[in-house]
Amino acid sequence: MNPVIVTNNLSKWYGNVLGLSDVSLKIEPGITGILGPNGAGKSTFLKLITGQIKANIGTVTINGKKIRNNYTLFSMIGFCPEQDSFYEEMTGWKFVASLLKLFHFSAKEIEERAEKALEIVELTKDKDRVIRSYSRGMRQRLKVAQAIAHEPEIIILDEPLNGLDPLGRRKIIRLIKEYSSEGKTIIVSSHVLPEIEAMTRKIVLIHQGKVFAQGDIHYIRDLIETHPHIISIKCSNPRELASKFIHEDYVLSVHFDSEQDSLLVETRNRDKFFALLPPLFVNFKIEVQEITSPDDNLQAVFDYLVGK
Amino acid sequence: MTIKEKGYTHWEGRLKNGKFPWWPITRYGIKLTFKKKFFKFFFFGTLLPALVYLVGIYVSERLEDFKSMVRESPALLNINPGYFKSYFTNDFLLFMMVMILVFAGGGLISDDLKYNSLQLYFSRPLRKKDYFFGKASVLVFFLLIVTLIPGLILFIFKLIFSGSFKFFVSYPWLPISVIGYSFLVTAFFSFYALLISSLSKNRRYVAILIFSTYVFSDILFGIFYGIYKSPYFSLLSLKVNLQQVGAFIFNQKMQYSVSWIYSFLVLAGVCVLAGFTLKKRIRGVEVVK
Amino acid sequence: MAEKKARTFRYFLSSIGEVFSVFFSLGKAARKTKFFFFVSFLPVIIALVIKLIQVFSEQTTLSGIFIFSNIVMVLYLQFLILVLALFFGTSVCSEEVEGKTLTYLTTRPISKSSIILGKYAAYTVLIILMVAIGLVFSFLILNLNNLLNFRLYKILLRYMFVLVLGLICYTSFFTFLGTFLKKSVLFGLVFGFGWESVIQYFPGSTQKFAIVHYLKSLLPVSSGRRFSFLLFQLEPSSVGTSIFMLFLITAVFLGLACLLFFLKEYIFEDQ
Numbered sequence: 016m017n018p019v020i021v022t023n024n025l026s027k028w029y030g031n032v033l034g035l036s037d038v039s040l041k042i043e044p045g046i047t048g049i050l051g052p053n054g055a056g057k058s059t060f061l062k063l064i065t066g067q068i069k070a071n072i073g074t075v076t077i078n079g080k081k082i083r084n085n086y087t088l089f090s091m092i093g094f095c096p097e098q099d100s101f102y103e104e105m106t107g108w109k110f111v112a113s114l115l116k117l118f119h120f121s122a123k124e125i126e127e128r129a130e131k132a133l134e135i136v137e138l139t140k141d142k143d144r145v146i147r148s149y150s151r152g153m154r155q156r157l158k159v160a161q162a163i164a165h166e167p168e169i170i171i172l173d174e175p176l177n178g179l180d181p182l183g184r185r186k187i188i189r190l191i192k193e194y195s196s197e198g199k200t201i202i203v204s205s206h207v208l209p210e211i212e213a214m215t216r217k218i219v220l221i222h223q224g225k226v227f228a229q230g231d232i233h234y235i236r237d238l239i240e241t242h243p244h245i246i247s248i249k250c251s252n253p254r255e256l257a258s259k260f261i262h263e264d265y266v267l268s269v270h271f272d273s274e275q276d277s278l279l280v281e282t283r284n285r286d287k288f289f290a291l292l293p294p295l296f297v298n299f300k301i302e303v304q305e306i307t308s309p310d311d312n313l314q315a316v317f318d319y320l321v322g323k
Numbered sequence: 324m325t326i327k328e329k330g331y332t333h334w335e336g337r338l339k340n341g342k343f344p345w346w347p348i349t350r351y352g353i354k355l356t357f358k359k360k361f362f363k364f365f366f367f368g369t370l371l372p373a374l375v376y377l378v379g380i381y382v383s384e385r386l387e388d389f390k391s392m393v394r395e396s397p398a399l400l401n402i403n404p405g406y407f408k409s410y411f412t413n414d415f416l417l418f419m420m421v422m423i424l425v426f427a428g429g430g431l432i433s434d435d436l437k438y439n440s441l442q443l444y445f446s447r448p449l450r451k452k453d454y455f456f457g458k459a460s461v462l463v464f465f466l467l468i469v470t471l472i473p474g475l476i477l478f479i480f481k482l483i484f485s486g487s488f489k490f491f492v493s494y495p496w497l498p499i500s501v502i503g504y505s506f507l508v509t510a511f512f513s514f515y516a517l518l519i520s521s522l523s524k525n526r527r528y529v530a531i532l533i534f535s536t537y538v539f540s541d542i543l544f545g546i547f548y549g550i551y552k553s554p555y556f557s558l559l560s561l562k563v564n565l566q567q568v569g570a571f572i573f574n575q576k577m578q579y580s581v582s583w584i585y586s587f588l589v590l591a592g593v594c595v596l597a598g599f600t601l602k603k604r605i606r607g608v609e610v611v612k
Numbered sequence: 613m614a615e616k617k618a619r620t621f622r623y624f625l626s627s628i629g630e631v632f633s634v635f636f637s638l639g640k641a642a643r644k645t646k647f648f649f650f651v652s653f654l655p656v657i658i659a660l661v662i663k664l665i666q667v668f669s670e671q672t673t674l675s676g677i678f679i680f681s682n683i684v685m686v687l688y689l690q691f692l693i694l695v696l697a698l699f700f701g702t703s704v705c706s707e708e709v710e711g712k713t714l715t716y717l718t719t720r721p722i723s724k725s726s727i728i729l730g731k732y733a734a735y736t737v738l739i740i741l742m743v744a745i746g747l748v749f750s751f752l753i754l755n756l757n758n759l760l761n762f763r764l765y766k767i768l769l770r771y772m773f774v775l776v777l778g779l780i781c782y783t784s785f786f787t788f789l790g791t792f793l794k795k796s797v798l799f800g801l802v803f804g805f806g807w808e809s810v811i812q813y814f815p816g817s818t819q820k821f822a823i824v825h826y827l828k829s830l831l832p833v834s835s836g837r838r839f840s841f842l843l844f845q846l847e848p849s850s851v852g853t854s855i856f857m858l859f860l861i862t863a864v865f866l867g868l869a870c871l872l873f874f875l876k877e878y879i880f881e882d883q
Contacts, residue, residue: 100712
């Protein structure tokens with residue numbers, strides 16, 4: 016697949032403070048998660064790729080064209096900013112419709128698109144209320160609505176799930192996945208790791224302005240050879256099970272949790288260990304309740320990479 | 324059962340009799356104002372009149388040396404209470420004091436209203452009057468630096484340059500007038516700025532309002548006085564009211580034949596209005612029991 | 613190629629029109645507009661007070677048109693249009709940056725210049741309407757017993773023309789200030805009530821560095837008397853020169869505002 020957004024050596028300073036350093040990425044269609052703690056440089060990165068700020072070094076191109084001051088590209092880009100700011104005296108409807116006006120749509124098109132966008136984010140009932148009276152969740156959904164109303168090819172969402180309740184979050188995640196299945200390019204930033212995990216496997220990890228890792232989350236995890244995998248097994252007889260594999264050289268340590276009847280195994284080779292387990296369960300008639308990999312998720316990957 | 328608004332809850336603990344609970348507000352406000360670009364340059368520009376008047380005092384004591392420059396009658400540099408009154412009530416100084424209010428006072432309360440910070444203040448052991456006093460003290464600090472301190476310095480340097488206490492003996496009440504008028508004009512401007520700052524969450528509005536209300540009152544006076552020539556229209560102008568009261572305090576002839584008491588009442592009225600408005604606008608978290 | 617350029621220019625004009633339409637509509641309903649509408653009605657209240665005093669005291673020493681001419685001069689020219697232009701002109705850019713809504717505009721397929729020009733046009737039209745309505749009402753009130761004298765309407769139209777030009781020019785300057793400086797209001801106050809007030813009284817060509825000089829040059833010379841200080845030291849420029857200079861100043865500052873807005877990046881406060 017041809018990359019849609021390409022950044023080369025992208026760097027940004029705010030005075031003496033480094034915002035982003037030497038970021039070179041190729042973002043393809045589908046959902047890409049930009050992950051990092053607060054202050055990592057995620058918003059800086061998104062602002063650079065939407066041309067809101069100038070890069071000190073490096074370039075950003077979208078479909079081969081530079082983005083900075085190239086307003087023609089915005090007909091196919093939808094951006095949901097992080098900040099909670101609106102024209103407070105407008106109604107929700109007026110807000111979306113006014114911004115659609117700037118796309119030079121006809122009045123009829125504006126009405127249809129605004130209605131559709133507000134329906135998607137479930138704000139139809141409250142569309143005629145002033146934004147000032149909206150709750151935090153409604154304001155967040157309104158921001159998403161203005162980003163999708165013109166049906167862009169590229170949707171960039173900066174912390175879109177902030178302030179949403181669990182149901183709202185699920186709906187937006189589902190919406191994002193739907194757009195991805197239509198072949199759109201979606202970039203989502205967040206510091207809430209399970210949210211990103213629920214949306215995509217393609218992630219870019221940013222910390223202190225630098226890209227720590229990029230790619231499939233499992234692939235990244237496997238790359239971290241210095242950090243063994245941890246696997247938790249809840250079963251009827253953990254000590255007996257442990258005795259069967261303790262001699263393997265890729266098993267580094269075993270910890271028993273007597274309260275939970277489980278054991279935590281630290282292994283250097285996850286695949287080999289998983290291949291070993293089923294025959295052990297069957298041959299020694301060990302009842303297994305649960306097998307999980309506590310660190311095989313984004314939080315663990317992130318923690319390892321930032322050295323916590 | 325106590326029903327509390329979501330967010331911070333009002334301080335319900337005992338308030339200690341701490342000496343200066345408002346001091347952190349003042350200290351931070353002053354620090355923040357000095358951080359603003361151009362403020363330092365502007366603020367020191369406000370001290371120019373003081374410098375000019377100080378030079379005038381020096382020249383008056385050395386008239387022989389400056390004979391070639393001072394061709395006019397030496398009465399021009401007659402240092403008396405009128406000289407001090409003309410320093411304190413000159414248009415430039417009053418204008419610059421209003422500009423200090425715009426710089427330092429514009430965001431004092433309006434920013435707290437904008438960012439909903441009042442809850443943060445009142446969830447600490449802080450009373451409303453500590454909050455007001457803390458905020459007002461930021462303005463008092465800057466305004467006294469351009470009024471009280473130069474006024475006292477001018478008086479002291481007059482004694483030093485003249486080499487005797489004759490000036491003090493002739494006008495023993497003058498230092499009291501300097502202190503009294505400095506505090507009067509400072510108190511008025513502080514109330515005025517806080518009143519306007521509490522009216523809006525938008526700092527730009529507030530800045531324009533502070534300035535334009537002052538200017539408009541003077542223009543209004545100019546229009547009505549120009550048409551009707553009645554001195555009572557001077558009560559419309561904040562600037563003229565300050566000058567009238569200043570003339571009384573320094574025992575000088577008033578420019579308009581209106582009793583200084585009326586001018587004082589107008590200024591006091593603005594302060595009272597400010598007090599009521601601030602009391603209404605500044606609310607911490609409301610606790611309904 | 614020419615057609616492509618025309619299409620682009622047509623698109624540019626159309627973008628300005630869309631921005632104008634959005635912000636005129638938003639501005640009309642905004643709280644700040646209601647407040648400043650009241651402010652622009654202060655001369656009407658003053659005119660009413662003067663008229664009532666005249667009626668009850670039966671004082672007729674000064675004609676309505678004379679008072680009107682001098683209220684216009686003092687209040688509108690040296691105060692009201694400055695305050696309105698300062699607030700709305702600086703708002704063109706500053707309110708988007710302070711309110712952090714700039715992103716919504718700069719992520720639309722419209723040029724940055726069209727944002728500035730569209731907002732400028734919307735706010736200028738709003739304040740022109742405010743001033744015009746107040747001016748007409750003041751005129752009618754003060755000349756209540758002389759309304760059939762059509763010569764007076766020529767004077768009204770001339771004052772209206774001068775104030776409209778003043779608003780267009782000052783708003784363009786303050787728009788430029790708003791794109792350029794963070795503390796644009798402070799500098800605007802110093803310019804409007806400091807520089808403009810002082811320089812206009814300087815002799816020779818120096819006074820030509822004040823916008824108000826060209827505006828005053830377009831006014832009919834008043835019969836002086838008590839308000840002659842308003843035209844004190846005025847060495848007027850010709851009508852043609854004044855109109856040309858006012859439009860030139862407008863074009864230059866709008867051009868600079870567009871250029872700065874295009875080149876500058878605006879960082880929101882919490883970044």
